[in-house]
Amino acid sequence: MTTNLAEIVAQVRADMESHIGSGRVADYIPALSRVDPRKFGIAVTTCDGETINAGDAEEPFSIQSVSKVFALTIALERVGEALWQRVGREPSGSAFNSIVQLEHEHGIPRNPLINPGAIVVADVILNQRDPKLAITEILEFLRARADDRSVQIDLEVAQSEADTGHRNTAMAYFMRAFGNLNGPVYDVLTTYFHQCAITMNCVQLARAGLFLAGSGRDPISGEQVVKEARARRINAVMMTCGHYDASGDFAFHVGLPGKSGVGGGILCVAPHRASVAVWSPGLNEVGNSLVGSLALERLALLTGWSVF
Numbered sequence: 001m002t003t004n005l006a007e008i009v010a011q012v013r014a015d016m017e018s019h020i021g022s023g024r025v026a027d028y029i030p031a032l033s034r035v036d037p038r039k040f041g042i043a044v045t046t047c048d049g050e051t052i053n054a055g056d057a058e059e060p061f062s063i064q065s066v067s068k069v070f071a072l073t074i075a076l077e078r079v080g081e082a083l084w085q086r087v088g089r090e091p092s093g094s095a096f097n098s099i100v101q102l103e104h105e106h107g108i109p110r111n112p113l114i115n116p117g118a119i120v121v122a123d124v125i126l127n128q129r130d131p132k133l134a135i136t137e138i139l140e141f142l143r144a145r146a147d148d149r150s151v152q153i154d155l156e157v158a159q160s161e162a163d164t165g166h167r168n169t170a171m172a173y174f175m176r177a178f179g180n181l182n183g184p185v186y187d188v189l190t191t192y193f194h195q196c197a198i199t200m201n202c203v204q205l206a207r208a209g210l211f212l213a214g215s216g217r218d219p220i221s222g223e224q225v226v227k228e229a230r231a232r233r234i235n236a237v238m239m240t241c242g243h244y245d246a247s248g249d250f251a252f253h254v255g256l257p258g259k260s261g262v263g264g265g266i267l268c269v270a271p272h273r274a275s276v277a278v279w280s281p282g283l284n285e286v287g288n289s290l291v292g293s294l295a296l297e298r299l300a301l302l303t304g305w306s307v308f
């Protein structure tokens with residue numbers, strides 16, 4: 001198993017060689033636009049506790065929307081099923097920051113993995129407290145899950161998100177007008193922007209997602225992070241909504257729950273087998289890592305890990 005998986009990961013990396021550098025690096029903030037498009041990293045952490053990585057797997061990157069999965073986990077633990085009264089769980093079929101859909105659906109975002117849904121989730125975590133407490137809670141959750149206290153927030157990214165996040169701000173006010181935000185818009189967005197600005201490397205991210213592969217239990221520490229049924233549901237939402245308008249395509253090609261971010265990272269869960277993180281900054285037109293998606297497709301094919 002060990003040799004096989006190591007060979008497969010090496011093979012995936014070799015197969016990506018000719019694609020590396022493709023796609024368009026996010027350029028809405030300086031800290032993301034200056035990332036080298038030729039970076040590529042992959043880390044696979046298995047439920048047996050071994051980690052195999054290749055390429056730039058130990059270089060930190062901005063996890064951006066991958067953070068939405070962890071925030072969702074925290075919010076579900078906080079309010080349980082009641083969350084689903086404020087956010088749906090259907091694929092959106094539109095861009096991650098679409099306002100049109102939000103208007104149409106009266107301020108109830110389609111799912112927690114698009115921006116407005118994640119802003120509602122941030123409001124739940126904020127819970128009318130000082131944003132510093134909510135941000136610390138999210139960061140500490142990721143540090144615990146990654147079993148690594150060095151996970152940090154990039155404050156330059158957080159500031160740039162706030163400086164340029166007019167659309168997110170508009171959506172937050174919009175939802176507030178519909179009565180779907182409890183906290184002050186500024187505080188909710190401060191929480192959301194800092195969560196997006198968390199930096200992690202592939203090894204940390206794969207480790208952090210392992211509880212979702214282990215039926216809610218971290219197979220290394222033995223900690224039951226969430227109940228099995230909840231892990232199954234988070235994985236279901238990742239499968240149907242984790243890649244925005246390309247979620248169907250990701251399911252078609254990869255066949256695993258996954259969540260992308262505009263920093264070029266993707267967290268992918270192979271239930272009962274492994275947690276995988278890939279990073280390649282060039283994005284496709286929908287905003288998902290182009291080479292990262294290809295690498296996961298290749299990995300799923302070579303391992304036979306697709307859930308279908």
Ligand code: GLN
Pocket residue numbers: 064065066096097115161168196260261262263287
């Ligand atoms: N910080 C980005 C935003 O809110 C995250 C988007 C993403 O990763 N898709 O617009």
